[in-house]
Amino acid sequence: MKLLRFGPVGAEKPGLLDATGNIRDLSAIIPDLADTALSDAALQKIREIDVSTLPLVEGNPRLGACVGQVGKFICIGLNYADHAAESGMALPDEPVIFFKATSAICGPNDAVEIPRTSVKTDWEVELGVVIGKPTKYVSVEDALDCVAGYCIVNDLSERDFQLHRSGQWVKGKSCDTFGPIGPWLVTRDEIANPQALDMYLEVNGHRYQDGSTKTMHFDVATVISHLSQFMSLQPGDVISTGTPPGVGMGQKPETYLKPGDKIELGISGLGVQQQTVVASA
Template identity: 60%
Template sequence: MKLVRYGHPGKEKPGLIDESGNIRDLSGVIDDFTAGQLSDTALARIAAMNHASLPLVSGNPRLGVPVAHVGKYIAIGINYIEHAKEANMRLPKEPIVFMKAVTCLCGATDNIILPKDSKKSDWEIELGVIIGRKAQYITEEEALDHVAGYCVANDLSEREFQIERGTQWDKGKGCDTFGPVGPWLVTRDEVPDPQNLDMYLDVNGVRMQTGNTRTMIFSVAKIVSYLSHFMTLLPGDIIATGTPPGVGMGREPQLFLKPGDNVRAGIAGLSEQNQDVIAWSRTQEVPAPP
């Protein structure tokens, strides 16, 4: 299934994408896609319904983050060999873990707002993993059973904040709108092999990143298991699993986002994001955290 939350920021309703690509409203069935609606049992109940009988959503509504009340947004750095090379970093022996503020989360077509005083805002297409079941000290063999589904994620990063203003990556990773997720959650039964997904990202129609999740240094199963030994993963937590090569920081000359740019990012089977880049202003409305 492809599960969505549609509507104005802070007022999203739950829905799903039917076989014809239309949005069907689920608000008469569940209140929202919160932690309790991400278990295998809850998802199986929705899957068993007659989707054609659900109310059809008209028009082309905004799609927000596909899960509500996200507790943690965890990210993995330097998880593709060629990206490590372009970043001039050694291959990690264990996953590099950092956090993105949940206030950075936004929908797949919301504007990317460059933070105040930004000089080096960059892009990173990533496979997003959404946890569906509490995970503590689990094995790699168990790990994927704890995943509700997958999504497109863009780990936007302000490189000057991240690298040149101390050693704390979080400062460059958690800016408002720097965590577009979606447009929808694709349940894990529709992604039999998360280690064989093509990925791409374009800026202004020019291909910047091309990759495949098979070139990850640490697999999704490894990441989920590894994280569960350092923190409890809860339903609704999101994990961004690293980016392939082609980021702006790694280009010669370096290239960074500016107001007026357009970013398209997609993953095979998980759909595509399409966002315009705008400058920060005091009057600019920022999407409410999901």
């Protein structure tokens, strides 16, 4: 299934993308795509519904982030060898973990704001993993059973804030609108192998990133298992699993986003995001 959230900011409703590409309203079935609605049992009940009986959503509504009430927004750094090389950083011995503030989360096609004083706002297409049940000390072998589904994340980053303003990377990762998620949450039964997904990102029609999840240093199952050794993972937690090469910081000369730029990014089977870059108010 392709699940989504639609409507104005802060008032999104849960929905489902039907076989013809139309949005069906799920708000009479579940209050939101969050918490227990992401469990295997809840998702199975949605699968059993006759989709044609669900209200059809007219027009072209705004899409919100495809998961609501995110408790943790966890990111994995330097998880593609070529990206680590272009960043001038060594490939890690175990997953590099950092967090984005949940206030960075926005819809997949919402405008991206360049923060005040920013000089190096960058892009990163990433595979997002949404946890579906409480997960703690899970083995690699069982880790994927804890996934509700997969989605696209643009892990936007301000490199000057991230690397030159002291402290952790969180400063450069958590600005408002730096976490577009969606357009939809694709349930795990539709993704046979999360390590075989092509991914790309373009700015103004120029393709900068063109990669595949098959080149991850630590695969999705390993990442989930590793995280669960240090913290419990809860339904609705989002894990952004790293980016392939081609970020702005790795260009020669370095290239960064500016107001008016158009970003498009996609992952096979997970849809496409499109954002316009604007200056922060």
